[in-house]
Structures are given as C-alpha cells and as structure tokens.
Amino acid sequence: MSNKNGNGGNGRREKTRARILKAAKSIITQQGMEKTTIRKIAIEAKVSPGLVIQYFGTKAGLVQEIFLESNKILLDIFKDRMDSATSFEELTQGALEAMSARDLHNPDLTRQVMAFTWLWGADEEKQFSKTLQDMSEVVANSMSAQFLPESIEIRRVASFALVNMYVGYLRIALQESWSPQRLNETIIPSVNIIIAGVEALANQKGDDASS
Numbered sequence: 001m002s003n004k005n006g007n008g009g010n011g012r013r014e015k016t017r018a019r020i021l022k023a024a025k026s027i028i029t030q031q032g033m034e035k036t037t038i039r040k041i042a043i044e045a046k047v048s049p050g051l052v053i054q055y056f057g058t059k060a061g062l063v064q065e066i067f068l069e070s071n072k073i074l075l076d077i078f079k080d081r082m083d084s085a086t087s088f089e090e091l092t093q094g095a096l097e098a099m100s101a102r103d104l105h106n107p108d109l110t111r112q113v114m115a116f117t118w119l120w121g122a123d124e125e126k127q128f129s130k131t132l133q134d135m136s137e138v139v140a141n142s143m144s145a146q147f148l149p150e151s152i153e154i155r156r157v158a159s160f161a162l163v164n165m166y167v168g169y170l171r172i173a174l175q176e177s178w179s180p181q182r183l184n185e186t187i188i189p190s191v192n193i194i195i196a197g198v199e200a201l202a203n204q205k206g207d208d209a210s211s
Contacts, residue, residue: 017055020045021069024062029108033059033116063113070102089195092158096166096187100180103170111174158198165190 023045027036038059042049056062077098085091103110166187173183 016045016047016051020047020052020055021062021065025066025106025109028112029106033063033112060116063116066109066113074098074102088199089192092162092191092195093184093188096162096191097180097184099166100170100173100183100187104173104178104180104183107174107177110170114171114174154198154201157201158194161194162191165194 020041024036024041027040027044031040036059038049038052041062042052045052052062056065077094081091081094081098085094169183169187169190172178173186178186
C-alpha cells in the first residue's frame with residue numbers, strides 16, 4: 001500500500017511539475033521574459049507561487065528546466081542518428097537538423113530564453129555552462145570511432161565548433177524568421193568546412209602515429 005501511495009505521490013508531483021513548465025512556456029511566449037514573473041506562472045498553472053519556487057527555485061531555474069526538457073527529446077533523436085548514419089557528414093547534419101527542429105518549433109520561446117541567458121549571474125551561468133558542456137560531450141561521443149577513430153579530443157573540438165557555429169546562425173534565423181529548412185540549407189557550407197578540417201586533423205594524427 002505504501003508503494004502505491006508513494007508512486008501516486010510521484011505521479012502527482014510530475015504532473016504538477018509539467019503543468020508549471022507548460023505555464024512558464026506560455027507566459028514567456030506571450031509576454032516576454034522581462035514581464036514573466038513567478039506569480040504569473042503560478043496563476044497560469046493554478047498553483048501557489050511558493051510551489052513554483054519549491055519545484056524550480058527561481059525564474060532562471062525554470063529556464064534551465066525548459067532547456068533540459070527539450071534536450072531530452074534531442075538526445076533521443078541523436079541516438080537514432082548515431083545508429084543509422086553512414087558518414088560523418090550525415091551524422092553531423094542530422095544532429096543540426098534535430099537542433100533546428102527543436103529551436104524553431106517555438107521561435108518566440110527560443111528567442112526569449114536565449115536573450116534571458118545573457119543576463120544571468122555567475123551561479124546561473126556556471127550551471128548552464130555545465131549543461132552545455134554535457135550536451136557538447138554527447139555530440140562529441142556520437143562522432144563514433146567509425147568516423148573518427150581514437151580521436152576523442154578532435155571530436156570535442158568539432159562538437160564545440162559545430163555547436164557555436166549553429167548558435168550564431170540560429171540568432172540570424174530567429175531575427176529573420178527562417179524556417180528550419182532554410183536554416184539547415186544555410187548551415188551546410190560551414191558544416192562542410194568544419195568536417196573537412198576535422199578529417200584533416202584526424203588524418204594528420206594518424207600519419208604522425210604511424211611515422
């Protein structure tokens with residue numbers, strides 16, 4: 001009986017958490033990050049402000065969770081791409097297509113979240129940087145030994161370059177209301193340059209090791 005009650009309590013907490021996140025996304029999209037408050041989110045979610053703080057702490061904590069929630073979906077897509085990709089280029093473009101589909105699904109929310117992160121203090125920035133590093137590591141690991149044998153450091157360089165290049169183009173896409181397809185098509189030349197450079201580094205390392 002206690003297990004059932006415990007599981008029921010966990011289920012209710014997850015539903016409440018999801019409702020608060022949904023409310024936060026709605027308020028941020030409709031009113032902008034600056035006008036979004038814990039109180040407004042609580043009213044939209046039909047909970048108390050104290051409960052929102054209990055679950056997420058601050059508005060920055062909510063933004064972190066919105067980012068992490070979208071990344072969970074993205075990681076599942078990455079795994080599928082890793083299993084089906086037949087080339088480094090296909091794997092990389094697949095990862096970027098997944099990111100653009102996520103970020104341009106609700107461009108207003110993405111724009112507000114990106115702008116808000118520039119205003120964070122040291123503690124929030126440190127936590128968010130850890131999240132980005134974890135994400136970059138996943139991308140690096142997805143560039144499996146099939147494409148870059150024994151070159152995890154080169155994979156990390158490639159991942160960092162690709163993610164930062166993508167963010168730069170994403171800012172333009174948000175400003176000019178690009179579709180995911182246009183963003184992906186615009187990115188391709190830069191992706192090819194990064195891939196060529198990474199493959200050259202990997203080949204050079206292989207030549208150095210054999211000499």
